[in-house]
Amino acid sequence: MAQLWGGRFTKETDKNVYLFNASVGFDKRLYRQDIEGSIAHAIMLEKQGIISLQEKDAIVKGLTEIREKLESGSLEISEDYEDIHSFVEAKLTEMVGDAGKKLHTGRSRNDQVALDMKLYVRSEIIEIDEELKAFQEILLRIMEENLETVMPGFTHLQKAQPVTLAHHLGAYFEMFLRDRSRLTDIYKRMNFCPLGAGALAGTTYPLDRGYTASMLGFEGPTLNSMDSVSDRDYVIELLSALSTIMMHLSRFSEEVIIWNSNEYGFVEIDDAFSTGSSIMPQKKNPDIAELVRGKTGRVYGHLMGMLTTMKAIPLAYNKDMQEDKEGTFDAIDTVKECLLMFMQMMDSMKFNKDVMKRSAARGFTNATDAADYLVGRGVPFRDAHGIIGELVLKCIEKNKSIEEMSIGELKEISEVFEEDIYDAVSLKSCVERRMTTGAPGPEAMKAVIADYRKYMEKDYLEKGGKKK
Numbered sequence: 001m002a003q004l005w006g007g008r009f010t011k012e013t014d015k016n017v018y019l020f021n022a023s024v025g026f027d028k029r030l031y032r033q034d035i036e037g038s039i040a041h042a043i044m045l046e047k048q049g050i051i052s053l054q055e056k057d058a059i060v061k062g063l064t065e066i067r068e069k070l071e072s073g074s075l076e077i078s079e080d081y082e083d084i085h086s087f088v089e090a091k092l093t094e095m096v097g098d099a100g101k102k103l104h105t106g107r108s109r110n111d112q113v114a115l116d117m118k119l120y121v122r123s124e125i126i127e128i129d130e131e132l133k134a135f136q137e138i139l140l141r142i143m144e145e146n147l148e149t150v151m152p153g154f155t156h157l158q159k160a161q162p163v164t165l166a167h168h169l170g171a172y173f174e175m176f177l178r179d180r181s182r183l184t185d186i187y188k189r190m191n192f193c194p195l196g197a198g199a200l201a202g203t204t205y206p207l208d209r210g211y212t213a214s215m216l217g218f219e220g221p222t223l224n225s226m227d228s229v230s231d232r233d234y235v236i237e238l239l240s241a242l243s244t245i246m247m248h249l250s251r252f253s254e255e256v257i258i259w260n261s262n263e264y265g266f267v268e269i270d271d272a273f274s275t276g277s278s279i280m281p282q283k284k285n286p287d288i289a290e291l292v293r294g295k296t297g298r299v300y301g302h303l304m305g306m307l308t309t310m311k312a313i314p315l316a317y318n319k320d321m322q323e324d325k326e327g328t329f330d331a332i333d334t335v336k337e338c339l340l341m342f343m344q345m346m347d348s349m350k351f352n353k354d355v356m357k358r359s360a361a362r363g364f365t366n367a368t369d370a371a372d373y374l375v376g377r378g379v380p381f382r383d384a385h386g387i388i389g390e391l392v393l394k395c396i397e398k399n400k401s402i403e404e405m406s407i408g409e410l411k412e413i414s415e416v417f418e419e420d421i422y423d424a425v426s427l428k429s430c431v432e433r434r435m436t437t438g439a440p441g442p443e444a445m446k447a448v449i450a451d452y453r454k455y456m457e458k459d460y461l462e463k464g465g466k467k468k
């Protein structure tokens, strides 16, 4: 049991209390951020004349060595320390002596942990954004290859109107585009440095907070020391953005599961990304998609957990805030893993274009176009709707699609039908004639994809602040 306090205590901490209070078991993953923040702090202390050049050099050298040793595995973070901050400081002092004890001048673990967590969240935002971008690249590739792959579009899970695979996947491209823009917003909003806020009321040492902030790639220092140590909004915002990403992935998963079902057969998941059954030899299950759908629950749970943890904490720091870590780490890990698995599954997926097309040809997805045909010949839309409804009923009776009805059969329902109806309701023209921006017509989609390509070239996060 090694801790950074004890002077005012006359008894040892109860062993179980120590364990209950300790966070090193999970905050050890912040070692890189903790060391990065401490190096910046030490450089600033020296610049301000608070520690000597020799002390600063010893601290920076010691911290760099600790990082190297942790990375090479020659030093392990032992759980005998209360938290990562205690561990790093103790190791530093072991290595460089008294200079190590001066590192904590003008700092508290409250602003230290707030900084560590911000540095961590910030770099994870960049990584998640990069993963989303890689997934968008895969989607764009599939979209470009499937501008003319006709499939049914659904409402209420009932066939509605024909669309294309490119168009359907484009909807997910849009979702991930919004996800990325949410991450950029969070990044910009959170990118202010809490270091120097002290325990809650700043410090009497002449710190240069702007200097540490800029060394660490922040826009500037935070402007209220009490808020600095007790703000976890950025964690909540990230969990919310992650929940939305999972919601999108979960909807996508659901579609993949449906498309992969025996009844639909729209897609075939690659063998490397599906699993078998221990009893039914014929089975090839979409477990990856099901797991992604299932893991959505735990990410939502972490968002609720954090909102609830924060809801009644009086200013400023309270130990409740230590609870910000495990859920956030788990949510980040989950999203990254799900994104990776899902994008690889999509990248290797086979699309059964013929099945999709056949499915679109059945189920009267061209009924609206048939009504539009009548409208084009002067029939008011309401009447046209009624006529086509009658026609669909006839088709069902005869087990035919609209285009399989003879012109005689069509004329029995309305004299307005002429030979050109067949071209008007062919799947190809149903899709091709939908050319308004955002519609599935291949020409319209091509223009949209050209915009997406331009979007992919830009680095939106870079605009939000420095990367590291």
Ligand code: ARG
Pocket (backbone or CB within 6 Å): 023, 027, 083, 109, 110, 113, 317, 319, 321, 322
């Ligand atoms: N482990 C603590 C946390 O994660 C570090 C801050 C401790 N501060 C304190 N006043 N006890 O929040």
